[in-house]
Amino acid sequence: MEKEKEIMLRLSYIEDQLAPLEESAKALKELREDVTPRVNEAVRALIEELADIKADFQIEDLVFLLKKTMRNVRNLIFVLDQMKNLIDFATTVEPLLKSTVPQIIGKLDELEQKGVFRILYSMMVVVNKIADSYSPEDIEQIGEGVVGLLGAVKKLTSPQSIEFLDKLSEVPSKVDLFKAKSVGIFSMPWTMADKDVKKGIGITMELLKDLAAVT
Incomplete structure (x- = not known):
């Protein structure tokens, strides 16, 4: 049991x-x-x-792909490493871009408000018109002439030249053409007796003398 x-x-x-x-x-x-x-x-x-x-699709294609992949394993690893570096770079730069891009946009907006882009566009229009009207040889010749003019303008920037040109620019505002009278041979001596006329003739003679010296 x-x-x-x-x-x-x-x-x-x-x-x-x-x-x-x-x-x-x-x-x-x-x-x-x-x-x-x-x-x-x-x-x-x-x-x-x-x-x-x-x-x-052929099975040979798959075999070829496998062989190609195996032969380029190092290249694939290099590409993956570079992609990782690129991702790391993007991750690092992203905070900087978040703070910089708005500043750039703000600066561009400020330039737009000041009309800088319109000025640049107008300058491009002028350049296009010059290109349509003049050949490259003409532009080169004009450039050489402008360089020479800049040299002359540089000489006019001396204190004496600026003072002379400043006084000369006041002459048109002081001349009243409606009061001008004809001067003949017999009235010339009376006109020459005026001290301002004498001074003007003296200045003219000095200018003519200096002009003859530089020519």
């Missing part, structure tokens, strides 16, 4: 141990039943998609 009882206990123990396995097998069976239709659908879809590229 004791042996039979022991056997029954062992059988009960084995049944308890097999129960989880039975449950697992049942769950796997249910999973297989659920997954099998989905796998079949995926396989059929893959076959249909591969059929579309059958004419454009």
